[in-house]
Amino acid sequence: xxxxxxxxxEPSDCCLRRxxxxxxAGRPACRGDIMREVAVIGCGVTKFGHHWEKDHEDxxxxxxxxxxxxxxxxxxxxxxVWCGTFYPSTxxxxxxxxxxxxxxxxxxxxxxxYCATGMDNIRNAAFAVASGAYDLVIAAGVxxxxxxxxxxxxPIEGIFSVAMPYVSAPAMFAMAANRAFKEWGWTREDxxxxxxxxxxxxxxxxxxxxxxxxTVEKVLKAPMVAxxxxxxxxxxxxxxxxxxxxxxxxIAKEIVGDDYAVIKAVxxxxxxxxxxxxxxxxxxxxxxTVKAAKMAYKMAGIxxxxxELDFGIVHDCFTITELINYQDxxxxxxxxxxxxxxxxxxxIDGDFPINPDGGLKSFGHPIAASGVRMVAELTKQVLxxxxxxxxKDAEAGFAHNLGGPYSVATVAIVSRP
Amino acid sequence: xxxxxxxxxEPSDCCLRRxxxxxxAGRPACRGDIMREVAVIGCGVTKFGHHWEKDHEDxxxxxxxxxxxxxxxxxxxxxxVWCGTFYPSTxxxxxxxxxxxxxxxxxxxxxxxYCATGMDNIRNAAFAVASGAYDLVIAAGVxxxxxxxxxxxxPIEGIFSVAMPYVSAPAMFAMAANRAFKEWGWTREDxxxxxxxxxxxxxxxxxxxxxxxxTVEKVLKAPMVAxxxxxxxxxxxxxxxxxxxxxxxxIAKEIVGDDYAVIKAVxxxxxxxxxxxxxxxxxxxxxxTVKAAKMAYKMAGIxxxxxELDFGIVHDCFTITELINYQDxxxxxxxxxxxxxxxxxxxIDGDFPINPDGGLKSFGHPIAASGVRMVAELTKQVLxxxxxxxxKDAEAGFAHNLGGPYSVATVAIVSRP
Numbered sequence: 001x002x003x004x005x006x007x008x009x010e011p012s013d014c015c016l017r018r019x020x021x022x023x024x025a026g027r028p029a030c031r032g033d034i035m036r037e038v039a040v041i042g043c044g045v046t047k048f049g050h051h052w053e054k055d056h057e058d059x060x061x062x063x064x065x066x067x068x069x070x071x072x073x074x075x076x077x078x079x080x081v082w083c084g085t086f087y088p089s090t091x092x093x094x095x096x097x098x099x100x101x102x103x104x105x106x107x108x109x110x111x112x113x114y115c116a117t118g119m120d121n122i123r124n125a126a127f128a129v130a131s132g133a134y135d136l137v138i139a140a141g142v143x144x145x146x147x148x149x150x151x152x153x154x155p156i157e158g159i160f161s162v163a164m165p166y167v168s169a170p171a172m173f174a175m176a177a178n179r180a181f182k183e184w185g186w187t188r189e190d191x192x193x194x195x196x197x198x199x200x201x202x203x204x205x206x207x208x209x210x211x212x213x214x215t216v217e218k219v220l221k222a223p224m225v226a227x228x229x230x231x232x233x234x235x236x237x238x239x240x241x242x243x244x245x246x247x248x249x250x251i252a253k254e255i256v257g258d259d260y261a262v263i264k265a266v267x268x269x270x271x272x273x274x275x276x277x278x279x280x281x282x283x284x285x286x287x288x289t290v291k292a293a294k295m296a297y298k299m300a301g302i303x304x305x306x307x308e309l310d311f312g313i314v315h316d317c318f319t320i321t322e323l324i325n326y327q328d329x330x331x332x333x334x335x336x337x338x339x340x341x342x343x344x345x346x347x348i349d350g351d352f353p354i355n356p357d358g359g360l361k362s363f364g365h366p367i368a369a370s371g372v373r374m375v376a377e378l379t380k381q382v383l384x385x386x387x388x389x390x391x392k393d394a395e396a397g398f399a400h401n402l403g404g405p406y407s408v409a410t411v412a413i414v415s416r417p
Numbered sequence: 418x419x420x421x422x423x424x425x426x427e428p429s430d431c432c433l434r435r436x437x438x439x440x441x442a443g444r445p446a447c448r449g450d451i452m453r454e455v456a457v458i459g460c461g462v463t464k465f466g467h468h469w470e471k472d473h474e475d476x477x478x479x480x481x482x483x484x485x486x487x488x489x490x491x492x493x494x495x496x497x498v499w500c501g502t503f504y505p506s507t508x509x510x511x512x513x514x515x516x517x518x519x520x521x522x523x524x525x526x527x528x529x530x531y532c533a534t535g536m537d538n539i540r541n542a543a544f545a546v547a548s549g550a551y552d553l554v555i556a557a558g559v560x561x562x563x564x565x566x567x568x569x570x571x572p573i574e575g576i577f578s579v580a581m582p583y584v585s586a587p588a589m590f591a592m593a594a595n596r597a598f599k600e601w602g603w604t605r606e607d608x609x610x611x612x613x614x615x616x617x618x619x620x621x622x623x624x625x626x627x628x629x630x631x632t633v634e635k636v637l638k639a640p641m642v643a644x645x646x647x648x649x650x651x652x653x654x655x656x657x658x659x660x661x662x663x664x665x666x667x668i669a670k671e672i673v674g675d676d677y678a679v680i681k682a683v684x685x686x687x688x689x690x691x692x693x694x695x696x697x698x699x700x701x702x703x704x705x706t707v708k709a710a711k712m713a714y715k716m717a718g719i720x721x722x723x724x725e726l727d728f729g730i731v732h733d734c735f736t737i738t739e740l741i742n743y744q745d746x747x748x749x750x751x752x753x754x755x756x757x758x759x760x761x762x763x764x765i766d767g768d769f770p771i772n773p774d775g776g777l778k779s780f781g782h783p784i785a786a787s788g789v790r791m792v793a794e795l796t797k798q799v800l801x802x803x804x805x806x807x808x809k810d811a812e813a814g815f816a817h818n819l820g821g822p823y824s825v826a827t828v829a830i831v832s833r834p
Contacts, residue, residue: 080685093530094687095824105708107685108825109537110529113510120526124541130548133716268497268524270511291522299550407512408525 038126039252039260040414042071042245043376045387048363049146049209051239056085056144057100059241063369064101064140071245072255078245079134080107084121084141084368086114097140114403115315116268117141118371119410122244123266129246136251140243141373143366167276169317170234172405174226175276177320179283181228183335186323188228190338192219194319195232195361197341201348202358205388209238209364233319238364242372244379249417261379264396264413267295271407286321288409289328289402296398296411297330305398306331306352309413311381311391313374315402316359325400326354329411348389356381356391371410374399378414455543455680456669457831459488459662460793462804465780466626468656473502473561474517476658480786481518481557484793488662489672495662496551497524501538501558501785503531514557531820532732533685534558535788536827539661540683546663553668557660558790560783584693586734587651589822591643592693594737596700598645600752603740605645607755609636611736612649612778614758618765619775622805626655626781650736655781659789661796666834678796681813681830684712688824703738705826706745706819713815713828714747722815723748723769726830728798728808730791732819733776742817743771746828765806773798773808788827791816795831 044066046059060083068075083097094108113120118141125139180186196216202208214232222230252260269291275281293305302308312329316322323337331352332340340346346354357363357377360370380386381394391397396415403409461483463476477500485492500514511525530537535558542556597603613633619625631649639647669677686708692698710722719725729746733739740754748769749757757763763771774780774794777787797803798811808814813832820826 092690093534093821093825095690095821098687098824099690104688105686105704107540107712108687109541109685111541112527112529113525117510123524124526124528124544127541127548127550128544130550131544132547133544268526269522270515270525271521273509273512273516287522295524404510404512407515408510 037249038129038263039247039249039417040244040263040375040379041247041252041256041260042067042069042073043379044068044070044243045207045373045376046241047207048238048240048366048369048373051144051146054239056142056241059144059239060097060100060140060142063142063241063243064138067138067243067245073136073245075101075103077136078103078106078138080128080137082109082111082121082125082137082139084111084117084372085143086112086117086367087143087145096142114408115317115365115367116371116401116403116408116410117368118242118373119266119375119399119401119412120268120371121368122263122372122375122412123268123410125246126263126266129248136245136247138243138245139372140241141368141371142241143368144239145237145366146239167405168226170226170229173318173320174229176283176324177228180320180324183284184338186338188220189216190323190341191228191233191319192216193341194316194322195219197347198316198355198359198361201356201389202362205358205362207387208358208362209236210362229318229320235317235360236364238366240364240366240369240373242369242376244372244376258417259383260417261382261414262417264415265296265299267292267299267411269295269409273405273407275405275407284334285324285328286402286406286409288407289325289400289411292409292411293329293400296413300413302413305329309396309398310394311353311356311397313355313357313359313377313397313399315400316355316361317365317402319361321402322354322359325402329398329400348391353391356386356389358388371399371401374401375412375414378412382414382416454666455546456664456666456677456834457661457680457792457796458664458669458673458677459484459486459490460796461485461487461660462624462790462793463658464624465655465657465783465786465790467563468561469563471656473559473658476561476656477514477517477557477559480559480658480660481555484555484660484662490553490662492518492520494553495520495523495555497545497554499526499528499538499542499554499556501528501534501789502560503529503534503784504560504562513559531825532734532782532784533788533818533820533825533827534785535659535790536683536792536816536818536829537685537788538785539680539789539792539829540685540827542663543680543683546665553662553664555660555662556789557658558785558788559658560785561656562654562783563656584822585643587643587646590735590737591646593700593741594645597737597741600701601755603755605637606633607740607758608645608650608736609633610758611733611739612636614764615733615772615776615778618773618806619779622775622779624804625775625779626653627779646735646737652734652777653781655783657780657783657786657790659786659793661789661793675834676800677834678799678831679834681832682713682716684709684716684828686712686826690822690824692822692824701751702741702745703819703823703826705824706742706817706828709826709828710746710817713830717830719830722746726813726815727811728770728773728814730772730774730776730794730814730816732817733772733778734782734819736778738819739771739776742819746815746817765808770808773803773806775805788816788818791818792829792831795829799831799833
């Protein structure tokens with residue numbers, strides 16, 4: 001039946017590049033046709049960091065109320081919710097939102113997808129709006145890791161012991177760094193410059209966990225975690241929550257005028273949980289990111305992201321990840337990632353700023369909150385309302401998550417209407 | 418902003434009753450307009466029961482390959498997957514499907530929602546197809562409980578101990594039974610007749626866990642679990658997997674001719690995780706079911722389910738639950754549930770058969786698999802291809818899940834095209 005499926009797929013390849021609703025008149029709904037019509041009209045983000053005095057319920061309430069106030073709607077206007085968690089509350093389903101917000105009698109889904117949990121919640125919420133099933137929904141994510149009882153990511157009994165018996169997250173990405181050093185001549189200084197850039201940006205964001213600049217020297221002299229990754233090459237454990245309000249553009253216009261952003265696409269790819277068992281594993285590229293980016297660019301009709309987009313927010317769980325992400329996101333060719341940081345291309349005043357918010361390096365990575373926060377940052381940037389540093393003339397950008405043992409990636413593209 | 422939202426909602430109330438795609442020409446997509454256009458073209462269900470020799474991967478492979486063969490497609494034709502699990506693999510995200518099926522580089526979401534996990538996966542998959550984002554997707558669910566190390570549902574550390582410190586599932590529903598006995602004069606015999614009916618049906622289904630009939634006497638004499646619920650009043654712990662292939666009707670026609678069913682609606686409601694703390698809690702009705710049913714009926718344009726639908730599949734985790742479900746699903750008035758079982762209305766040859774497959778009573782309840790299996794059973798019934806007992810002239814029916822401490826419910830409506 002492949003021929004049938006190919007026939008159906010071909011005309012849809014260009015769907016997202018069409019403009020004007022008249023092109024769909026009289027025809028069945030076509031792939032992706034409606035995807036670009038999902039509007040972000042409100043964003044809420046807690047301060048990320050130590051929240052010893054707050055539970056994840058407190059954080060979720062704070063982010064959600066900020067989002068609905070920003071959207072100029074009330075909680076009772078919300079028809080459905082997608083609320084992600086990874087560590088805390090695994091297994092408490094939609095109740096993580098319903099009991100916390102006293103939001104009863106409506107649909108709430110919990111979507112979980114490793115470190116891409118937050119953005120996959122947005123993805124599913126966007127599909128539901130695009131399908132016409134709901135007019136106004138919330139996608140949220142919350143995580144509370146500071147009091148998990150350990151430093152680094154807490155173990156998941158019976159899961160990680162099977163999947164990753166010996167490999168911690170820093171060890172996984174350290175292998176990538178060592179390979180990049182050997183293959184392309186990248187250095188610890190290159191990695192350090194990523195930390196310097198992201199902490200420069202994050203120091204100016206009121207909601208970042210770490211708000212101080214670092215120097216290359218400080219990064220290089222920091223305690224080693226997994227060679228060549230020192231403390232400042234790693235993102236931190238953190239608490240936080242984020243929420244966005246999604247609707248259709250026609251409704252957005254009525255509520256907030258032109259003050260909304262549009263989700264053009266959300267690409268996603270899942271690979272193996274055991275990448276190091278694949279003979280083809282190079283550690284020089286994360287295939288999930290490459291595939292998710294291709295999907296997103298195709299959905300949004302983007303052929304040259306470096307030219308057609310203005311900035312990006314990437315999953316910088318480690319400094320090496322950011323440099324490899326440059327390549328996987330097609331901002332440069334393989335091996336050239338370090339050149340972008342050396343030449344200031346990805347600095348806040350560079351040609352293509354990356355992580356103007358400060359990234360996971362400054363915010364930490366409360367798993368399910370991160371992807372939602374990233375889309376909120378994207379939205380604020382394209383609306384010219386960035387809380388930290390504003391990217392000049394930002395009209396469209398991408399956000400990217402990489403999760404699990406780099407087995408899942410999501411890429412969202414957000415622009416002005 | 419409520420006025421704006423109400424204005425947007427009003428015209429959409431009748432959207433699903435419209436027929437013909439011409440009604441949407443030149444207008445923005447309207448709520449639910451596309452929902453009815455999601456087709457089920459393939460179903461796969463493993464035998465449910467003891468599978469000591471199989472892992473959940475084996476079960477997932479079996480169900481998925483059966484579904485794609487039934488749909489006359491290949492795995493490579495599938496563009497995206499929603500795969501639910503509750504207990505096993507909590508935290509392994511999309512990899513539960515990717516590594517198991519060697520299905521790499523495509524989007525896979527894990528949706529988790531207590532005992533409604535399976536149907537919420539279908540719900541999200543259906544939204545994605547209806548949005549136009551994908552043409553062909555799989556929604557699956559798998560659970561392996563027989564080797565979980567305990568009888569009954571295994572605990573989730575740190576979650577259920579907080580949420581439900583003293584209350585087991587049988588104890589929760591026993592309170593409902595006792596209240597119904599007092600309020601409406603229902604008896605243990607009424608409950609027993611539910612078990613007798615469902616085991617009669619299940620004894621004829623080749624994939625049921627329990628395939629033998631029981632008598633009222635046997636049910637009444639069985640060991641007590643939580644008064645008045647004896648062993649035969651409770652659904653069993655079980656292993657199983659199920660998968661369905663979803664596409665757009667236009668594509669369905671090309672692949673399988675008229676041999677497909679249509680998802681008309683999926684309603685869902687989430688209530689509190691602590692229902693017994695609500696002063697209004699009566700134990701005589703589960704509000705999540707009432708609300709999810711209303712949503713589904715509204716989406717599908719159904720005003721009188723007893724007349725407009727032909728049969729139903731309800732979440733009979735306990736015999737008392739089935740009787741209360743009759744009422745919550747609007748098949749009869751409060752207090753009349755027992756009359757339906759006494760008068761044979763819900764028997765396989767009755768006016769409105771319920772659980773023609775044998776229900777959870779016969780299949781057991783491998784959490785995430787159940788909701789997917791139910792939608793598969795619905796599909797087979799409306800296509801006249803039921804594996805167990807065929808409901809006469811079945812054209813449209815519903816499936817229902819009730820999950821958590823009766824805090825979440827989903828209702829799907831499936832019919833012939």
